[in-house]
Amino acid sequence: MTTYILRRLIQGVFILMIITTVSFGLTRLSSDPMAQYTLGRVSAEDRERIRKNLGLDQPLPVQYYRWLSLAVRGDFGYSITNRQPVSELILQRLPQTLVLMVTAEVVIIVLSLLLGVYSAVKQYSLFDNVLTGLSFIGFSLPIFFIALALMFIFAVQFKEWGLPYLPTGADVWEFTDPYELFVHLVLPVASLAIIQVAGYTRYLRSSMLEVLSQDYIRTARAKGLIERLVVTRHALRNAALPLVTIIGLDAPALLAGAIVTETVYSWPGMGRLFWQQAGRGDYPTVMAILLIVAVAVVVFQIITDVAYTFIDPRIRLS
């Protein structure tokens, strides 16, 4: 076990090296951080001085090495456009991102469990058929379609019809006010949830059906156990195993936020920060977000694999 974890960690470091090298090269080449200092506003000497100060006169490998040696110590440098420390910029966005993504994830898991189990237990019932159809459609819908549709119906049309309506997110509001936070959360969370629930429900339904047809379930029923306990205690525990892996692999995305949803609902999260700063050539911020996400992915993969051996003792790591 210890050697396994160690080996995975070494592999992880290797992967992170590839990611940072490639993405540093790409982000640095993709846009010029000096573009904001146009010659009209800044004199040529000042431009040269700023370039030197930012270390942009050095060759790319040297810039990469400098960035990396600071980043491993947790120093992501200063944002090129805001002149704020990158860590500060990210910490400002982190609470909003986590509130949105964690709420969405909780809604997603609860709904998927309920719907998946119910439709497997009532296989081929009207409910099951409708849900299977809907989840196939939901699974195929792009997030911007759902986000825009929900916004149009519940924010724009409801307002027009004089019904109680939800905000579009374009207004100014207080993040710390629980009521305002709640009404601003409803639509983005719903948008994020619909697609994921559709996917997870399909998955859980088929794995529930597989488990429910196994012998030990028949044994449990034969010994007179009530159906609710058979389903929740015997079947669900095994059927939910594959879901653990999937959620473990999806969880790191929570940190990264959801670019499209945050853009549509003007949610001040990390995804939108990434998009905005990538457009401005702010490579310290972009690299920091990428690094955080990549580390989270690598770590969660290892945790998921290891946790799996505890949940399912039949699995041996090699």
Next chain:
Amino acid sequence: MSQASDTLTPPIAFDAAAAESLAAPLSPGQLAWRRFRRHRMAVFGSVGLMALFVFIVAGSFFYTEKYANRNDVLHRLEAPSAGHFFGTDSIGRDLFARIIYGGQISLIIGVLSVALALFLGIAIGGTAGYYGGWIDAVLMRFTEAALAIPSLFLLIILGKLFGSQIPTLTLLGRTFSGSVIVVILVIGLTSWMYLARIVRANILSLREMDYVAASRALGVSNLRILLRHLIPNTIAPIVVSATLGLASAIISEAYVSFLGLGVQPPTASWGNIMDQSISLIQRGVWWMWLFPSSFIVMTILFTNFVGDGLRDALDPRRKV
């Protein structure tokens, strides 16, 4: 029938058709086609895709591309009417015509970026699986690295990288924004990873087969073994992931264009028609997002139906 063939005299009622079908057993391809035809949703999906294809091709005979790109400031943001079936956008371009031409662009982007992703996925997965050892280790770490970054983040960075200087292209008498090529590259470069893993896993087991050892003994070159024996034998997952890849490529195009980093106007794509729809929707302009995104959703649904059908049809364990 088998008992009858044991006897010396042929059965009295000699059924030529039955004999024919016995003589020539169905090829795996024919069996797959038979299974595919029985898959109702898959057939529905294929018909739907064909209808969409006919719409965007035939439509260009009724509307010129010049008309689709023509501004008309006097008729800005008009709701759908008999003159403009899908309404007009913020500078008065006819959305019906833009959807026709945008569909062509979106489809071209989908097909070509899938082709690129297939090439990369097969090349990388095939090499890693066949050669094994350190080549496999390096290539797979690289694949995992590419998977560890959410694809939309990669799309944005690559879109920025290639998108800075875009020439205009003329092809077959039509002018395209060069951003079309950029989007194809960007999507192709971010969607080969899953296929590479599938191909690798398949080839890992196939390369231990006797016929591969036999080919080697005959002195067949590695490249030829890979291209003639191993890759064709993993064609089923390749076909399935190409189909499903088309759906996700069209979504990806819409994502990047929606975020303003994709296909640049005046060239229309289903994604960039929706470019400004977030702010416009708050003013009650619903036709700017509803029509393009409905076409995207239809394409994706139909493609997924076909992909599902293909997955079932190409699985040899399934009975007809």
